[in-house]
Structure formats: structure tokens, C-alpha cells
Amino acid sequence: MTVFQATxxxxxxxxxxxxxxxxxxxxxxxxxSSLSVTLDQDHLRSTTTSRADPSFERDRxxxxxxxxxxxxxxxxxxxxxxxxxxxxxxxxxxxxxxxSEFPVHICSRNNFPxxxxxxxxxxxxxxxxxxxxxxxxxxxxxxxxxxxxxQGSGSACRSLxxxxxxxxxxxxxxxxxxxxxxxxxxxxxxxxxxxxxVVSDVKKGTSSTSGMQRTVETSPLLQHRIKxxxxxxxxxxxxxxxxxxxxxxxxxxxxxSNQFHAVALDTDPPIFYMNDVSRAIIALITEYNRVSVExxxxxxxxxxxxxxxxxxxxxxxxxIKEIVELIVNYFPQAEPFKDPFGLFGNTGVTEGxxxxxxxSAVAKKFEIGAVKGLIHxxxxxxxxxxxxxxxxxxSEGLPKSLA
Amino acid sequence: MTVFQATxxxxxxxxxxxxxxxxxxxxxxxxxSSLSVTLDQDHLRSTTTSRADPSFERDRxxxxxxxxxxxxxxxxxxxxxxxxxxxxxxxxxxxxxxxSEFPVHICSRNNFPxxxxxxxxxxxxxxxxxxxxxxxxxxxxxxxxxxxxxQGSGSACRSLxxxxxxxxxxxxxxxxxxxxxxxxxxxxxxxxxxxxxVVSDVKKGTSSTSGMQRTVETSPLLQHRIKxxxxxxxxxxxxxxxxxxxxxxxxxxxxxSNQFHAVALDTDPPIFYMNDVSRAIIALITEYNRVSVExxxxxxxxxxxxxxxxxxxxxxxxxIKEIVELIVNYFPQAEPFKDPFGLFGNTGVTEGxxxxxxxSAVAKKFEIGAVKGLIHxxxxxxxxxxxxxxxxxxSEGLPKSLA
Numbered sequence: 001m002t003v004f005q006a007t008x009x010x011x012x013x014x015x016x017x018x019x020x021x022x023x024x025x026x027x028x029x030x031x032x033s034s035l036s037v038t039l040d041q042d043h044l045r046s047t048t049t050s051r052a053d054p055s056f057e058r059d060r061x062x063x064x065x066x067x068x069x070x071x072x073x074x075x076x077x078x079x080x081x082x083x084x085x086x087x088x089x090x091x092x093x094x095x096x097x098x099x100s101e102f103p104v105h106i107c108s109r110n111n112f113p114x115x116x117x118x119x120x121x122x123x124x125x126x127x128x129x130x131x132x133x134x135x136x137x138x139x140x141x142x143x144x145x146x147x148x149x150x151q152g153s154g155s156a157c158r159s160l161x162x163x164x165x166x167x168x169x170x171x172x173x174x175x176x177x178x179x180x181x182x183x184x185x186x187x188x189x190x191x192x193x194x195x196x197x198v199v200s201d202v203k204k205g206t207s208s209t210s211g212m213q214r215t216v217e218t219s220p221l222l223q224h225r226i227k228x229x230x231x232x233x234x235x236x237x238x239x240x241x242x243x244x245x246x247x248x249x250x251x252x253x254x255x256x257s258n259q260f261h262a263v264a265l266d267t268d269p270p271i272f273y274m275n276d277v278s279r280a281i282i283a284l285i286t287e288y289n290r291v292s293v294e295x296x297x298x299x300x301x302x303x304x305x306x307x308x309x310x311x312x313x314x315x316x317x318x319x320i321k322e323i324v325e326l327i328v329n330y331f332p333q334a335e336p337f338k339d340p341f342g343l344f345g346n347t348g349v350t351e352g353x354x355x356x357x358x359x360s361a362v363a364k365k366f367e368i369g370a371v372k373g374l375i376h377x378x379x380x381x382x383x384x385x386x387x388x389x390x391x392x393x394x395s396e397g398l399p400k401s402l403a
Numbered sequence: 404m405t406v407f408q409a410t411x412x413x414x415x416x417x418x419x420x421x422x423x424x425x426x427x428x429x430x431x432x433x434x435x436s437s438l439s440v441t442l443d444q445d446h447l448r449s450t451t452t453s454r455a456d457p458s459f460e461r462d463r464x465x466x467x468x469x470x471x472x473x474x475x476x477x478x479x480x481x482x483x484x485x486x487x488x489x490x491x492x493x494x495x496x497x498x499x500x501x502x503s504e505f506p507v508h509i510c511s512r513n514n515f516p517x518x519x520x521x522x523x524x525x526x527x528x529x530x531x532x533x534x535x536x537x538x539x540x541x542x543x544x545x546x547x548x549x550x551x552x553x554q555g556s557g558s559a560c561r562s563l564x565x566x567x568x569x570x571x572x573x574x575x576x577x578x579x580x581x582x583x584x585x586x587x588x589x590x591x592x593x594x595x596x597x598x599x600x601v602v603s604d605v606k607k608g609t610s611s612t613s614g615m616q617r618t619v620e621t622s623p624l625l626q627h628r629i630k631x632x633x634x635x636x637x638x639x640x641x642x643x644x645x646x647x648x649x650x651x652x653x654x655x656x657x658x659x660s661n662q663f664h665a666v667a668l669d670t671d672p673p674i675f676y677m678n679d680v681s682r683a684i685i686a687l688i689t690e691y692n693r694v695s696v697e698x699x700x701x702x703x704x705x706x707x708x709x710x711x712x713x714x715x716x717x718x719x720x721x722x723i724k725e726i727v728e729l730i731v732n733y734f735p736q737a738e739p740f741k742d743p744f745g746l747f748g749n750t751g752v753t754e755g756x757x758x759x760x761x762x763s764a765v766a767k768k769f770e771i772g773a774v775k776g777l778i779h780x781x782x783x784x785x786x787x788x789x790x791x792x793x794x795x796x797x798s799e800g801l802p803k804s805l806a
Binding site for chain 1: 623624627628631632654657658661662664665666668669670671672673675678679682685689
């Protein structure tokens with residue numbers, strides 16, 4: 001008996017031009033275009049196995065080992081039914097088995113802990129869509145699939161591509177032109193590395209779904225950002241990526257992170273995602289860049305913050321060692337730095353240090369735990385089709401861990 | 404021999420519509436109008452004694468017991484010479500003694516410690532101008548004097564009036580229409596009280612003088628604020644003050660504080676004045692208002708933050724007791740609350756508490772010292788002419804403390 005099953009993984013992406021605000025909440029149509037860097041699945045990924053089988057009673061989904069209800073009308077249910085619809089269209093003109101009529105079992109897992117505070121909805125919905133596309137053998141392009149991932153979680157559409165990815169806001173009411181496109185593949189500029197600083201926070205911030213709509217409804221500044229700031233930044237940062245111009249890329253990335261948090265603060269009541277640790281990391285990167293620029297050099301790093309206190313620092317690979325030492329100098333670590341690129345040889349990071357000319361007074365030194373951990377990664381590829389040996393569903397079509 | 408000497412005091416003011424950005428840095432001409440509440444000099448004030456004497460060698464000034472150099476072309480020198488100019492004009496058509504030709508000794512003191520983090524430049528320059536106006540017996544109105552105080556420190560112009568004061572931005576290149584006007588005197592709405600939460604901060608923030616110009620140069624959002632947001636807010640909050648409509652007054656005050664900090668954050672590199680303690684106080688006041696509004700009541704308090712982490716909470720007097728208890732509940736105090744209005748009788752604030760229905764999880768409880776102190780005051784009057792017994796200069800024309 002044939003088993004219809006496919007496994008795929010999908011990457012995390014971190015935006016340089018931020019998505020904040022929907023013009024259509026049901027379809028996840030944004031008020032502005034956005035642009036992100038896809039991170040390497042070797043380090044951070046969601047993996048999903050999907051199986052279609054006529055013997056299954058109903059669609060079921062397990063996330064990180066726990067079964068989740070697929071509620072009618074939920075974003076999850078919409079994505080699954082949209083993928084079935086694409087399969088059904090294909091079946092009309094072929095002799096393919098009618099997989100679209102079979103219930104599916106879906107098992108998904110992130111290789112990073114929820115406690116890391118990294119949004120998993122983008123990689124999760126991208127992996128879901130990628131695994132169903134593989135299961136259904138759809139001829140759909142990543143941009144076409146991004147239309148469906150977008151309905152699961154807006155920023156998920158950008159995880160359908162590797163490299164540097166724009167989410168074009170589109171203008172059609174049905175959202176059919178609000179999709180992801182590749183600005184450049186990872187191979188174009190593989191030197192872009194990322195250091196994620198996982199920041200501890202006592203308080204759960206406002207969810208981004210409710211937060212962004214409150215901004216749309218109450219921030220007078222958001223409209224100006226949407227109409228007059230983002231379009232120009234999208235153009236300029238795309239050009240910078242094509243030209244591998246890190247200075248411009250970094251400047252715009254930092255400015256747009258700050259402007260996103262500015263419109264969150266201009267919301268009524270105001271929304272804060274960054275805390276004193278986030279602010280201190282901004283001060284450190286600002287000073288690190290100042291030292292370089294004032295001695296005739298280039299901008300060496302760019303920070304960006306999503307809807308939480310974690311910093312993601314983009315930098316050319318050659319600067320990451322200095323940046324790790326800088327962060328560790330102010331934020332002592334309980335655990336040794338995991339050094340996937342072998343920057344520090346056998347000794348590891350023995351202690352932090354700052355570059356010559358650095359004004360140490362721009363931030364105070366924090367206690368162990370203020371930055372809980374550092375993850376070093378880089379620009380990565382798009383969703384991967386994985387082999388059977390990586391499948392998360394066992395022979396019965398149930399999660400292997402439960403089998 | 405006649406002694407030509409006068410002493411005056413002037414109040415602190417805290418803006419509800421914030422001044423941030425100059426269109427002329429020499430003349431201190433702002434990019435937008437602003438509006439403030441004058442606080443009561445019974446609690447916070449600058450006091451200044453000025454004396455003119457032909458035997459003095461040169462103009463001299465002592466601030467808080469320490470002599471300060473009056474540098475040529477400095478804001479201080481400009482204010483003194485502008486006041487002498489007004490005196491000289493008066494002398495032309497009268498037989499008054501030629502005081503404008505005598506050097507002056509000026510002694511000034513704030514009754515609040517610099518460590519409290521309250522800007523003293525507004526009350527300081529207002530007291531300087533008020534004492535020289537008294538010394539010179541000038542017939543100038545507070546609005547006319549505000550033109551000179553403005554050149555010392557922009558927001559000082561608003562301290563020439565009591566009550567509720569607008570600083571009209573004006574449009575003339577020479578600044579002659581950029582002055583303070585009274586929206587309503589304190590007697591119109593004496594019920595507006597203020598609780599200042601003095602917040603500890605490890606790091607000195609960007610000075611407002613350099614910060615605001617960086618915002619003018621780099622923030623794309625500031626221009627929208629200036630052109631489209633502030634004019635409407637000025638109109639609406641003035642109307643709210645006339646109508647004693649605390650709900651509208653409070654909403655606009657909080658929105659404008661947040662928008663000022665939003666444009667600071669939209670600056671490159673970004674400027675932060677609020678810290679985690681400031682954020683927690685915002686969360687507390689937001690929740691305190693939510694409980695009231697959702698049970699059919701009114702907004703009970705409004706927070707506002709200047710270029711630093713201190714919160715100023717405006718509220719009708721009847722709510723201050725609850726607000727003190729709320730703040731003390733999350734920010735235990737080392738020193739007993741100074742209770743100038745006798746809200747707590749003989750027992751004082753024994754311990755903090757929150758109102759019924761308050762979600763205590765909106766903030767964590769902080770350590771002693773996070774909020775270093777609480778100052779309870781209220782809307783106050785404009786500059787006061789004081790008697791000889793309060794003069795700061797002794798018989799030799801030197802500071803009494805040095806005599």
C-alpha cells in the first residue's frame with residue numbers, strides 16, 4: 001500500500017523593514033510592504049510531516065509533541081483547506097489519486113525552544129505549507145505558496161524563500177497580489193551573519209496580532225510611515241542588497257526597527273516591546289559603529305527588534321567575533337557560547353572585551369541572565385524537502401514520539 | 404544710598420503638549436506650539452535676587468551657591484543684555500536712574516535638588532527674567548517677558564504664567580511672536596494636582612538641546628507630528644482646559660507624551676528617556692484608568708514624561724490618595740511620603756494597595772529605590788515678587804551664604 005507522506009523544513013525570517021498593521025485582518029493583508037533576511041535552517045527551523053490517508057478519521061495536528069485542535073475557521077484550518085483546494089484543482093485534469101479527499105495528519109516541531117522568544121509562527125506555517133505542497137506534489141511556485149502561508153501568519157509568507165525576501169503588500173481586495181518575492185538568494189550575499197541575543201523579560205508583551213491593529217486604529221504616525229516612509233525604504237534597501245552595500249542595509253534596518261517601535265509607542269495605550277536590556281544593546285551597537293565610522297571605517301553591525309525584547313544583530317561574518325565579545329562583556333553568560341562557525345577555536349569566549357576607542361560608559365554591565373543566550377547563524381535557504389528518515393510521523397500515521 | 408535690588412521666584416512647568424525641535428536654534432524658536440501646567444511654587448521653585456550697582460566691576464551670577472561664568476554670547480548673557488535693553492528704552496523717556504549702565508549681581512537658587520532630575524532651566528530663567536523685570540521696574544507683560552526667557556531656555560517662557568499656558572510657536576523670523584499666553588489661570592481649575600515620581604536612572608540620557616535637533620534632522624515622523632498632529636491637539640486640549648474636561652485633557656496629555664518619546668525613538672541614532680520603571684508606571688496608570696472607565700467611570704489620571712525617566716502624574720485632587728497608594732504598592736519607598744495636603748492624616752501611607760478590579764500582573768513589584776521619591780503638588784501661580792527678607796544677596800551685594 002502506498003503511503004502518501006512528505007516532510008519539509010522551513011526557516012525563520014527576521015524583518016529589516018517591519019510588517020506592522022493589517023488592512024484586512026481575515027486575509028492578513030498588510031498596510032505596508034516588508035523585507036526580511038531568511039535565517040539558516042541548519043540552526044533554526046520548523047520541520048513538518050504531512051500524511052494523507054483515507055483511513056484517517058479527520059484532519060489532526062501535533063505541534064511540538066502536543067495535539068492542537070484544528071478549529072473551524074482558524075488560520076490553521078484555512079491553510080489546510082487552501083492547500084487541499086490547490087490539490088483538487090490539479091486532480092481535475094489528471095489521474096492522480098484523490099488525496100484532497102483524504103484527511104491529513106500533520107506533525108510539526110521547532111528545533112528552538114518557545115522560551116527563546118523567537119516567533120515560530122513564520123517558520124511553522126511555512127513548513128506546513130511546504131510539506132503539504134510536497135505531499136500533494138503541487139507545481140506551485142514559492143510565491144504562490146506564500147499566498148497561503150500568509151493567511152496562516154503574515155510574516156510566514158517570507159519564509160517560503162531563502163536569502164533576502166520582500167513581501168509585496170499588493171492592492172487587490174482578495175489578496176492575490178500580496179505575496180513574497182525573492183530580492184536575492186543567499187548565494188548572492190552569504191556573508192550576512194546574524195547574532196540573536198535572547199533577552200529575558202518578566203512580562204509578556206502585547207501580542208503582535210492585537211497590538212498591530214491597535215496601532216492602525218490609534219497611531220497618527222503610522223499613516224505617515226505607511227504612505228511616505230516604507231515605500232522609499234523598500235526601494236533603497238532592495239538596492240543595497242543587490243549592491244551588497246552593508247552600510248545602507250544596516251542604516252535602514254536600524255532606522256526601521258526604531259520606527260516600528262516608535263509607532264508601537266505612539267499607540268493608545270502605548271505598546272512597549274524593548275526593555276532596558278534591549279536599549280543597552282542598541283547603545284552598544286551604536287557605539288561600536290561610531291568607533292568604526294569615526295575612524296573612517298564602515299558600519300559594522302545592525303540591530304533589529306521584533307515584537308519582543310530579543311535583539312537580532314546582522315553583520316558581515318568577519319565582525320561577529322568582536323560583537324560576541326562586546327555582548328559578553330556587558331552581558332555575562334551562564335552557558336558557554338555555542339560556536340557553530342568555530343570563531344573562537346578551542347578556548348571559547350574566555351571573557352568579553354570592547355574594541356579600542358569604545359566608550360564603555362554607554363551602558364552598564366548587567367547580571368548573568370539578562371541576556372539568556374546567544375545564537376549565531378547566517379542568511380539561509382528556503383524550505384527543504386526532507387527524506388523519510390526525518391519524518392515525524394510513524395508507520396501508523398501518528399507522531400513517532402507517541403508511537 | 405539707594406539699593407537697587409529685587410527678588411522674585413518662578414515656578415516649574417510640565418508640558419502636556421511637548422516642545423521638541425527648534426526651527427531656529429539661536430533664538431529658541433520651536434517647530435511646534437506647546438502647552439503646560441505651571442506647578443505650585445509653594446513646593447518647587449527657583450528664587451533669584453538681582454542687584455544693580457555702579458560699584459560692581461562686572462555682571463556676576465551665583466547658582467545654588469556656586470559662581471557661574473557669564474560667557475559672552477551665552478544664553479545667560481543674552482537674557483541679561485535683553486533685559487538691560489528694555490530698561491534702557493524706558494530710561495530714554497524718563498528721569499529714572501540709569502540702572503541699565505550698572506553691572507548686576509544675580510544670585511539664584513532652586514529649592515529642589517538637581518538629583519531629582521527636574522529640569523531647572525525653565526524655572527531658573529523665568530526667575531532671572533522676573534527678578535530683573537522687578538529690579539528695572541519694567542512695565543512689560545508676562546508675554547513680553549516670555550520672549551526673553553524663551554531665549555534663555557525655550558520652555559522657560561511658559562513659566563512666566565501660572566495655570567495653563569500655551570507657547571505659541573509664532574512664524575516671524577525674529578521670534579517676536581513666539582511667546583507664552585495664558586489659556587486659563589490656576590483659579591479656573593485649581594483641582595488639578597500632580598504627583599512627581601522621581602525615577603532612578605543609571606545613565607544620563609541625551610541632553611534635550613542636542614537630542615531635539617537630532618530628531619529634527621533625522622526623524623521622518625517628526626514632520627508629520629509638527630504639521631498634522633500638534634495643531635489639532637493644541638486646539639483640543641485648550642478647549643478641554645476651558646471646559647475642565649479632565650478625560651480629554653488626560654487622553655491628549657498621555658498621547659502626546661508617548662508621541663514625543665516615539666519621535667525620540669525614531670531619531671538616528673535613537674534617543675530613549677524612559678526606562679523599565681517609567682514603562683511600569685505607564686502600565687499602572689493605564690490599568691488604573693481601565694478599571695475606572697470599564698466600570699462606567701472617568702479617566703482618573705494622566706502620565707507625562709519629559710526628557711528623562713521621571714513620571715509626572717496629573718489627576719484631580721480626589722484621586723491622588725489612590726494613586727500614591729498604587730505607586731507605593733509597586734515601588735516601596737525608603738522615606739515616608741511627604742504629605743503636603745494631609746491626605747493620609749497622622750498615620751501616613753502605611754502600605755500600598757490597588758483599587759478593586761486592578762490586574763496586579765500588569766507590572767512587577769520593584770526594589771526600594773527604583774522610584775526614589777514622590778512629590779505631591781498642584782497647579783500654581785506665576786512668578787512672585789518677594790520681599791527683602793527673602794533676598795539671596797547680602798548687604799555687600801554678594802550671596803548671603805558667602806557673606
